[in-house]
Amino acid sequence: MTTPSYTPDPTPYVRRDVNPVRILTFTIDGRDVSAREDETILSVARQNGIFIPTLCHLDGLSERGACRLCIVEVKGAPKLLPSCVTLPRQDMEVTTNSDRVADYRRKILELMYSERNHVCSVCVSNGHCELQNLSVVLGMTHVRYDYIYPKHAIDASHERFSVDHNRCVLCQRCVRVCDEIEGAHTWDVMGRGITSRVITDLNQPWGSSETCTGCGKCVQVCPTGALSEKGKSVAEMIKRRQFLPYLQMMRREGRRAVAEGIR
């Protein structure tokens, strides 16, 4: 009698309902932390009360990795990695606040300032601006690069809102919230490199956009004074984002219901 040779199943059945994701452990700034394998380093750091500055990240929206302010040092990796789109590995050693990281973050902020005309003293978001706040927190005292002073127009053709490209940092929050939450996808970014710009529909005045629903979510998620409500004067534009987590939850539930219905 021959003994049947054992061939391991190439795709072993994993009970995802019992153990949906792996939990792994790694360190952030020398602290032992544990994370689900599908969580980003940024999210784990936030859960553990470790500060990592971000500008394009917003809870409830997909990640873009656009602003690069959340860069962290990972032992063994030659480059700094954006923590908002980097998943942890077992035994990874992450440093969030070395001199190198802090220096790069300041440089990134300075480049943002030099690229557009961020004149806080006349800005509607003065005092409530995420870019401004980050500059204070990260200790950016001056800009070492030459300002470009690009000529950008203000589009106030919309009935209730206006867009000032001088203040835009191209974080794409407006693009994402319009696409992912409102579902209109009125915003996108045209061009490339230094000539990039957010646009509505076919680069037409916002007020003439056919797809814009006028919901104003883009205005509320904008980190700077680039998108603002009309009638607001200097320092009067305070953004309200309370709607985001709930809408995000409802969208997720909706998707789950659809998926389960099909199955």
Add this chain to the structure above:
Amino acid sequence: MDIKSEPSSRSSGEPAQTTEDRRWRLVNRTMRMHGNEPHALIETLHSVQEHFGFLDLDALKYVAGALRVPLSRVYAVATFYHYFTLKPPGEHTCVVCKGTACYIGGASSILDSIQQEVGIGPGETTSDGQISLLTARCLGSCGLAPATVFDGQICGRMTSAAVLERIRRWTNHDTGD
């Protein structure tokens, strides 16, 4: 068989680019070959650019409606790639390669001399509609650096003087082409 692809409901303001123009039939064919799926966007824009020479706003609207892609996304893609142009091309086009080899070979000084001679920068067309100046990321002809393309004809090892000579032939209307 209906030649025109089904425009979606959002394409209400559709231009009458339908069955008569052979070029639109070719564009529609491209879209149909990809199942009129949104991911056919770049392929379709290529087709429009190829058959019309540029992408006008009506064309972008039409493609957006037919493929169910947001207008802003279509515009973003059309402006991201250098191959697509939103303005009609001039009578003659001059493409200056700005790839690494050509850049080192002096592509920027060629561009500067063209700017001085006819007063247009990259992506612009002279006011009389005679000459368009374009740049390319790399023509794949790095052995010919610096390379330029005059009306589809590639010329290698160009100097500012040689380029200006070709351009003057156009402006003097004695190309005989």
